[in-house]
Amino acid sequence: MTAEAITVLGLGNLGRALAETFVRGGHPVAVWNRSEGKAAGLAATVAASAAEAVAAGDLVVVALLDHQAAQQVLRDVDVRGKALVNLTSGTPDDARELAAWAEAQGAGYLHGAVYAVPQTIGTGASSIIYSGSEPVSARKSLALLGKVTYLGADAGRASGYDVAILAGMYGLLGGFLHAAALARANGIGVAELTPLLASWLTDLQPALTTFAAEIDASSYGNGESSLAMNQSGLATLIRAAQAQGVPFAGLDAVKALVDRQVDSGRGQESLARAVESFGPVSQGLAGGQDEDRH
Template sequence: MSTTPEPVTVIGLGNLGRALAETFLHNGHPTTVWNRSAAKAETLIAGGATAAATAAEAIAASELVLVALLDPTAAQEVLVGAADAVRGRALVNLTSGGPQDARELAGWAAEHAAQYLHGAVYAVPQTIGTTESSVNYSGSAAVHQRWQTQLGLLGKGTFLGTDAGLASGYDVAILAGMYGMLGGFLHATAMAKVAGVSATELTPMLVSWLADSFPALSAFAKEIDSGDYTTEESSLAMNQAGLDTIIQASQSQGVPAATLTPLKKLIDEQVAAGHGAASLARVVESLRSAA
């Protein structure tokens, strides 16, 4: 393989796209960029990037094309609009979306003689290109292998498998867990403030408690995968009573329990179905049955 940095194209110049382009430029790669709003390319042009007039022109400029747009609809619109240019290209889509979105674009790319790799980025834009950044990939193993050095500039890369939807499957699940935690944190600080405790005072104790609770997630995961929810510890009935107390306390303080009542409803459903002695993890069965 040539040691000369190879050309790279970045489609989409939001915070992530700009960080991608800046990283490639910093590492000496001729970088072509395109964005619907051309003004977003000005700083990159000053740094040595080449701005393409159209998405098709940008895609034609490089064998490796990274896509970082607002959502799956935008990514699909841009790529479909440049369909004549994608033949023979390695399309690495870092746009957030669901597993089916990635699988549909992978199928479309195959129909147009392009190879598709989907990526889920775990970093804030300013950490792209550092050891604090990581990216999960799934889809074309050939693309991941061929362009591993270039993709490695963005952060630690992990290839999950050839199903293009895997990276997104992990991503949206992880983010759902993150937002659940953030919702709990915000609810906790609201209750604390009413009780005269500042968020700053509460947070170290809350973080410590959460850290001590993390091992329970691995135990719950084994129960969920096995389908065996037998427990002598954290039963649904126990959690139903405990959550009732917390909800009542919250409401008595004038703090709506909006982040807690959906979980309470799922627990109530499982207890009413005769599973009060089962592990709290059995709540996942209510979520599965609704899918």
């Protein structure tokens, strides 16, 4: 059987790694990038335009800067009969918008998010989540890219996962950078601190699992790690950080979430209840349950 022809639009770090992986997998690959130099040394056909590149492939993988760039490039080409896989970052609504457009054009659409550094694409260290067209998700060539998880027909679902995961990641990175600043303020090497910090964060995983169950059930009666206790701890930590000249607005923001719940009389309930401080959106997702339920 002839290997599926694949097109990759965008040759940034991710796009080039994708193209190289498909080439190693024995697929004929056509590529396009606004800056032609990005294709140097790549064993693929370099198309003169995005339209030419799309015409050459049955599976079209998009890895551009942002949603606006992907939208602009795709809407200027003929995608009829193509299987589109968009790995460009965006919001859930961005994904749904392009999925609806692709369907109207007679194309299949799958939206994905990649969790890997470029050099691990195509290995077991690469994970990719997808949602959208199930037939497109079943393309065997996509399995070349790493561990694949299909999340269902809603094209926006993968982006919903992605924005939540990335928010958690940046929150963690912000916390790490603040920890590093506090360590330096106390004459502690950050490399010396990091193993202890990583060990403690790993030990927190069971607590996160418990919090997740409480949030999904909107049931916060387990006060083992109560809001009031954490409110006190946060106040002490904020005071210590200020005294050492390294305050962090992220801590203030977390305390504000906790304060809102304590002020409403929920201080003895689980810290997980602080999620309700994000307002009507999170409360709506919990099924519209109100304060009287808890």
